Amino acid sequence: MAGAMAGFEAVYQAYFQDVYRYLQRLGAQEVLAEDLSQDTFFKAMAGVHRFRGECEMRTWLCRIARNSYLSFLRKQGRVIPVSEVPEPGDAPDPATLTVSRDEQARALDLAERLPEPARQIVFLRAVQGLPFRRIAALYGKDENWACVVYHRARKQLRCKLEEQNGA
Numbered sequence: 508m509a510g511a512m513a514g515f516e517a518v519y520q521a522y523f524q525d526v527y528r529y530l531q532r533l534g535a536q537e538v539l540a541e542d543l544s545q546d547t548f549f550k551a552m553a554g555v556h557r558f559r560g561e562c563e564m565r566t567w568l569c570r571i572a573r574n575s576y577l578s579f580l581r582k583q584g585r586v587i588p589v590s591e592v593p594e595p596g597d598a599p600d601p602a603t604l605t606v607s608r609d610e611q612a613r614a615l616d617l618a619e620r621l622p623e624p625a626r627q628i629v630f631l632r633a634v635q636g637l638p639f640r641r642i643a644a645l646y647g648k649d650e651n652w653a654c655v656v657y658h659r660a661r662k663q664l665r666c667k668l669e670e671q672n673g674a
Contacts, residue, residue, distance in 0.1 A: 518564065523636045524636065526572045529573075533573065534576075538639075541638040547571045547572040617667050618630065624646060625660035625663075628659060629664070632657050637661070
């Protein structure tokens with residue numbers, strides 16, 4: 508059982524951002540995309556025996572996410588014609604959504620210099636992919652606090668990166 512959980516953790520780490528970005532591309536706001544991404548992985552873990560390997564794991568996970576998002580919309584009384592919902596394979600290559608490795612390394616270096624708790628929150632969120640709800644629970648604060656600290660820290664990092672790029 509421990510081996511299966513470790514394997515699933517690796518799948519989660521490898522594909523969480525892809526699923527999250529796909530949900531945002533569908534129109535899910537940040538918090539909803541986080542919730543549906545987590546729900547996607549719970550459903551995938553419960554239904555992994557149904558994965559036949561006929562498509563990539565990422566595609567399978569994004570289809571689960573797509574169905575979850577459409578179900579959410581139906582429950583809200585909102586409907587999007589299925590023909591207008593992009594297929595998982597239509598999503599852009601994740602490599603095109605990220606900045607260069609050099610810039611990522613510089614951002615991580617700058618993030619290490621942030622004061623606490625901003626430094627730790629950036630790593631929990633950006634590197635480990637934890638939702639704000641879990642980060643807030645670690646600090647005994649509310650979700651809004653974690654979100655505000657994270658976004659302020661990102662703004663600081665963005666300004667510092669721009670300064671370095673301009674220098």
